[in-house]
Amino acid sequence: QVQLVESGGGSVQSGGSLTLSCAVSGFTYRTYCLGWFRQAPGKEREEVAVLHSDGTADYSDSAKGRFTVFQDNAKIRMSLQMNSLKPADTAMYYCAGAVVCGRYYTIRDFGYWGQGTQVTVSS
Numbered sequence: 280q281v282q283l284v285e286s287g288g289g290s291v292q293s294g295g296s297l298t299l300s301c302a303v304s305g306f307t308y309r310t311y312c313l314g315w316f317r318q319a320p321g322k323e324r325e326e327v328a329v330l331h332s333d334g335t336a337d338y339s340d341s342a343k344g345r346f347t348v349f350q351d352n353a354k355i356r357m358s359l360q361m362n363s364l365k366p367a368d369t370a371m372y373y374c375a376g377a378v379v380c381g382r383y384y385t386i387r388d389f390g391y392w393g394q395g396t397q398v399t400v401s402s
Contacts, residue, residue, distance in 0.1 A: 288396030312380030
């Protein structure tokens with residue numbers, strides 16, 4: 280049974296940093312993607328960063344240069360280091376997993392989701 284459990288959200292001032300973590304269990308696929316998505320009130324859920332099983336990562340334009348996604352060697356935890364946070368980064372952040380995930384994917388490919396962790400950035 281796949282379980283994704285996020286932690287590490289909170290409130291921070293603009294310019295601050297947070298690290299989100301996703302505890303991954305039951306995700307024993309040889310090839311996969313794990314990603315971070317976010318959803319602000321009244322907006323659609325959007326991709327933040329996606330980590331492929333080969334170690335490569337994709338970032339949204341808003342995340343590039345400020346966020347870093349990585350996984351521990353045991354592959355039981357995926358993290359998102361967020362620096363230079365802005366009020367526009369305020370959202371619920373979700374960890375998600377996709378079993379079939381090539382170079383071209385959409386949010387619909389992600390069938391496993393955590394419950395989310397709230398990030399609030401104040402100006």
